[in-house]
Amino acid sequence: MVHSSxxxxxxxxxxxxxxxxxxxxNQANRPFYRIxxxxxxxxxxxxxxxxxGTYDPLPNIYNEKLVSFNYDRIKYWYGCGAHPxxxxxxxxxxxxxxxxxxxxxxxxxxxxxxxxQMDASIIKDEEEEQG
Amino acid sequence: MMKTQQKAHKxxxxxxxxxxxxxxxxDAKKPQFTDPAVQDVLSRITGLxxxxxxxxxxxxxxxxxxxLMTDEQLNQAINNASEQAKKLxxxxxxxxxxxxxxxxxxxxxxxxxxxxxxxxFTDITYNVPHRLFKCFQKFGDVGERDRLVQVYFPKxxxxxxxxxxxxxxxxxxxxxxxxxxxxxxxCLVQFEPDSSDYIKVHMSTYEDLDxxxxxxxxxxxxxxxxxxxxxxxxxRVDGLIVDMLKRxxxxxxxxxxxxxxxxxxxxxSAQEAALQQATGADLLxxxxxxxxxxxxxxxxxx
Numbered sequence: 001m002v003h004s005s006x007x008x009x010x011x012x013x014x015x016x017x018x019x020x021x022x023x024x025x026n027q028a029n030r031p032f033y034r035i036x037x038x039x040x041x042x043x044x045x046x047x048x049x050x051x052x053g054t055y056d057p058l059p060n061i062y063n064e065k066l067v068s069f070n071y072d073r074i075k076y077w078y079g080c081g082a083h084p085x086x087x088x089x090x091x092x093x094x095x096x097x098x099x100x101x102x103x104x105x106x107x108x109x110x111x112x113x114x115x116x117q118m119d120a121s122i123i124k125d126e127e128e129e130q131g
Numbered sequence: 132m133m134k135t136q137q138k139a140h141k142x143x144x145x146x147x148x149x150x151x152x153x154x155x156x157x158d159a160k161k162p163q164f165t166d167p168a169v170q171d172v173l174s175r176i177t178g179l180x181x182x183x184x185x186x187x188x189x190x191x192x193x194x195x196x197x198x199l200m201t202d203e204q205l206n207q208a209i210n211n212a213s214e215q216a217k218k219l220x221x222x223x224x225x226x227x228x229x230x231x232x233x234x235x236x237x238x239x240x241x242x243x244x245x246x247x248x249x250x251x252f253t254d255i256t257y258n259v260p261h262r263l264f265k266c267f268q269k270f271g272d273v274g275e276r277d278r279l280v281q282v283y284f285p286k287x288x289x290x291x292x293x294x295x296x297x298x299x300x301x302x303x304x305x306x307x308x309x310x311x312x313x314x315x316x317x318c319l320v321q322f323e324p325d326s327s328d329y330i331k332v333h334m335s336t337y338e339d340l341d342x343x344x345x346x347x348x349x350x351x352x353x354x355x356x357x358x359x360x361x362x363x364x365x366x367r368v369d370g371l372i373v374d375m376l377k378r379x380x381x382x383x384x385x386x387x388x389x390x391x392x393x394x395x396x397x398x399x400s401a402q403e404a405a406l407q408q409a410t411g412a413d414l415l416x417x418x419x420x421x422x423x424x425x426x427x428x429x430x431x432x433x
Contacts, residue, residue, distance in 0.1 A: 091250075
């Protein structure tokens, strides 16, 4: 069955979105996301149309964040007029499927600036302690 | 400066086919493990001891079933059993070591400092399994790829971190207990046939067997062909030939020597044999006539 964006909009009054849905493990402080094609108006963790992948934001013992994509189905939903959210677009940009999201670069620059500032403040504190 | 590197890995079956054709083009005359002639010889040497193949192994308790059969039916049942034994004795592939594919798809220095962790992207499309992309990764290992394939496409019996038994010290202990077969079975389950760990474990097992002369442990198992192939390629068949002769397996020894001559047609004994057109026991005499690395044996031919 082919989902056409016009039909979807008329019938459901919304559009399909590719977003991160928290997988309901009911466990505090341990997030795990599913990359999901769902209707826009549905709850974030509610009923979705299809699961297209996973994203684990916490790094494992080898310091890796595991992300998986079902590119074939993502292509299909994108072709049916689905909109990706910012985080999904960033992940897909990093994977190489989409072009790089501009906020990824900005985020990296901000991180670096913050790290530099932290280093500078640490050095200042050390100098004050010595002097 | 952190680099962004991305690696693309192709489908496993395509890779195996490519490797086989490449190996074939290098030396087209040299027989490979998968040649029908070689496979025939190796399966003949392996033997078909039904008692050993179907020996009791640990499994769910089931009451034994007794059947009343005529002689014909008994023969039929034995034939069926040997058919199944042949299937069980199917030799696992012997492949050269897989090289890690290190395609740097893009390097973006302006992304440095974005995150402390690496991102690993996997493609979980249904009809193209085992594809992996990696980001923020400096050096990728084949072992890492195997681990991630196990995460997303799990195979029964495999663990994410390999068993401790495959470490050097533990292997020595296991070999002293004569459990080479179990180690090789475990290795088959855990590793891919062309990963370096698989090849290392197999090499150390075969070396140990060769050193102590315990060839009979692997006879009538699926690993015997691999052992014979390894020894033939390393040109150290003499211990195995002597062991076969001690157990009165003349035909096996003859086929082993013919296999050796097939694989190394330029060795001295092969050329001697070609000159004399030797077959059967004469072939053995030709082979044993040449100096070999173990201390000299005196073997009486009946």
